Amino acid sequence: MPGAERGRAVPGTSTMTRNRPGRRPGGPGVPARVLAALLALCFLLVAGCSAIPTQGPVGVIPAAEGEPDAVAPAFDPQGPASGATPERILRDFITAGTGAGDGYSVARQYLTPELEKTWKPEERIVLFRSDPRVEKREAEGVYQIQLETTGTVDGRGLRTNSAVPATETLGVRMVQVNGEWRIGEIPDGIMLAQSSAQDLLISHDLYFYSSNYRFWVPDARWFVRRTGVTARIVGAMLAGPAPYLQGSVTSAFPEGVTLARDSVPITSGRASVELSSEVLENATDLGLQQMNQQLQVNLLGLNDVTSVEMTSGRPIELGATSADLVVPELTPDVGGEQVGIAGGELVRVRNGAVVPIEGLPSVAGLQPRDPAASVSGSAYAFVNADRTTLYVTAPGSQARSVGKGSALTQPSFDPENWVWTTRAVAGRREVIAIPPGGTEANASVLAAGWLGDRTVEELRVSRDGSRALVVTERGGTSEVLLAGIIRSTEGVPQSLTTPLTLPTDGTVDTAKWAGQSTIVASSTGADEEATPVILQLDGEQETMAALDGVLGISAGSDAEDTFYAQAGSTLYRRIGNSWVDEQLQVLDPAFPG
Incomplete structure (x- = not known):
């Protein structure tokens, strides 16, 4: 990498503040991209069948070390002692x-x-x-x-x-x-x-559909490591999402469907899920195929599960593949390119170089700050220097004002190209979302009464469009909050759910998504030392090496290879447990989203 060759490293150590005992679907050593490929292959194979296979040799799958169905490690408690107080x-x-x-x-x-x-x-x-x-x-x-x-x-x-x-x-x-x-x-x-x-205890992500069925949305849970935990995972999925996700995600399973028995037998890698009769009430082929997909994404890779069968007294027929069946994205990729500001213009940052955005008219006269890019790269947004005006632009199009307000936060694009920001109104904060091609006149002002008197430092929409990451300050205390986004049947953002609070130590001024289940956060200050932290949705934390003068951070599809910090006017990249100076004169870099 060019920047790494000519840069200097800031050494440091990574500290896990909470041990990570469990694993996510796919198990240790199975990257999310490999699991995604496995899921896609399995969905295609299942879609080509009229029913899930139910024949095959009976076998016993031994639970490997660290598997969720493995019996807990060597704890051998004793019963009550005679005459004990x-x-x-x-x-x-x-x-x-x-x-x-x-x-x-x-x-x-x-x-x-x-x-x-x-x-x-x-x-x-x-x-x-x-x-x-x-x-x-x-x-x-x-x-x-x-x-x-x-x-x-x-x-x-x-x-x-x-x-x-x-x-x-x-x-x-x-x-x-x-x-x-x-x-x-x-x-x-x-x-x-x-x-x-x-x-x-082991951590495991349950998965639910986004409201438009295009993405899988993770819901972090913890379970006791013991025999039968597979059934507990399916039962938790059938019971529905965590409170902060209710209304923002969808389950293919109708309300009231439960496991018909307290176990999920695994035979030669096939998990047999016996469901209550409600699963077949008013069921369509599309609905059954969506249920099957959801079971697969929740179970494949768990305790060596390689296929899933749904039964309700007998094997459930899936029918011919529906033309409306969509295979959701498990790990949306935002690529390796960032948008930033150099010489007063929006620029692209990629592979250790800063280059102009082809066909983009000059925006220097608008004094751009805090830019954002759509995932497709076809649109950009930014605020002016005093953060009172929100602009949208694109190659071949002049920048246009789409919203005004006080203390506008950095814009964020959702997957449908709505542009989000927050603004101060009469001492309180309001969340607005501008539709594609729209302006403040047809913006959606979201209900989020829980914001109260909090000051919003940042709002970032997740890559699946179902969740909003919000950094707030109240009474001198920082909060990192995660709220679900509730939309109308037409996809119009309507409100934010009561949020989940992610515990953090110290001050947090900025936070960004680094994948579906990972968030990076940091304090900022030109004359202060910052210690960026990686937050997992299951509560795990990893502290990075300290860095002086952090003004902002950015992250791509993961926190391992695409985690950056702006310190002064130069960009540092995370390499292992160190920061490497890319020696790029760029301000406010941001990955798409």
Whole structure:
């Protein structure tokens, strides 16, 4: 790479602040692009058949190390000790939660016979650090467990991480059974030390359709690593998306469809998914084929699954391939070219060089800043220097004003070429989206009451067009938020859902998409040292080497090969754990989107 040859490296180390115990579909060593090719091939093969194959030799697929269906690593908790005190019973019960085998049979030994039958161990998982405190209360048999928590995982696999450690207190009632202390009342769920959770929990992306069925949208979940987790993943998918995605993504499965049994047998690599009868109600060939696609994208590569069959009492016939069946994109590629500003003009940045955009009229007189490019490269947008006017331009077309306001944020193109920005209105922020060829007169002003008095630093639409990444500041505290985009049946943006908060440490002034499940973020300041961070939607974080004077960041389809930082008037590229000076005099570089 030319820039790397002539540049200088800023060394540093990468720190994983949360261990990444699980894997995404495709497993370790299987890149997303390989999985996408496998999915496309499988969809084509299935589309050519009238029904999913149901014949084949019966075999047992051993779970490889790290596979989601593998039994959890060597945790061998013991049952209650004879004559143990209530405090000892409670402490040992917490430890017993690491034993997921046989339906948490060891942990159930600490419960009364009545509670043993109703206790739901995975209804809520509390993650903690430091030793739990067990204290006796004044009332007879009443105790409490105090935990310094780092997060929770609910019954749907949704993980919530605490930005800073918090404290949680669980009330417990102890009773004697045959002369031995047992737990008579305790909230459903288990408690896992953070160190144990790194081995016992796995992350897995569920996938739902974008509202136009063109893209797969990931929904990060966490599950206990144990036999039967494949069924839990399918069950979670059938139950629908996370709250922040509801209304912005679509499932091919009708509401009310469930697994007909609590397992998904895998025979010679084929996962057999037995569904409740509702799956066939008013089902069309297109709908069934879309359901099959969704099952495949959620299961292929998981525990060596190579094909999927849907059944409901018998194999489900898919029918002839529908002309309307679309194979959605799993990992939208935005290419390796950026738009930036050099000499007051919009320019292309690619392969270590800055070149003019062919056919683009001069925009220097408009003092352009913060440019954006459509994925097709056919349109560009930018704001003026004082961020009061939004412009759109294209090769062969003069720039035209499409919106005005105060403190406009960097524009962002969605896949349908709507141009998004935010502006300050009467002390509050408003989100606007300009349609292709349109102006402020026919813009969509999105409902997002949750913005309240937050100051919006940045808004970036995901490459699937279903989610908005929003960086805000309120009361001196930075927030990185992820909201779903709800559209009309015609695709017009209407509102943003109540967002998911991504925990971050320190100040964040800017954030960008780096693929479907990855976000890069950083503080900015000409005279400050910044430490950019890579955020995964499942809560994982990776801290990059520090860099002085960061003014902005940009990222392409991943954070490994296409992660850049502008420091001063030059561009640095991430190479491994270091920053390499590309020695390119360019401002505000941005990948398409």
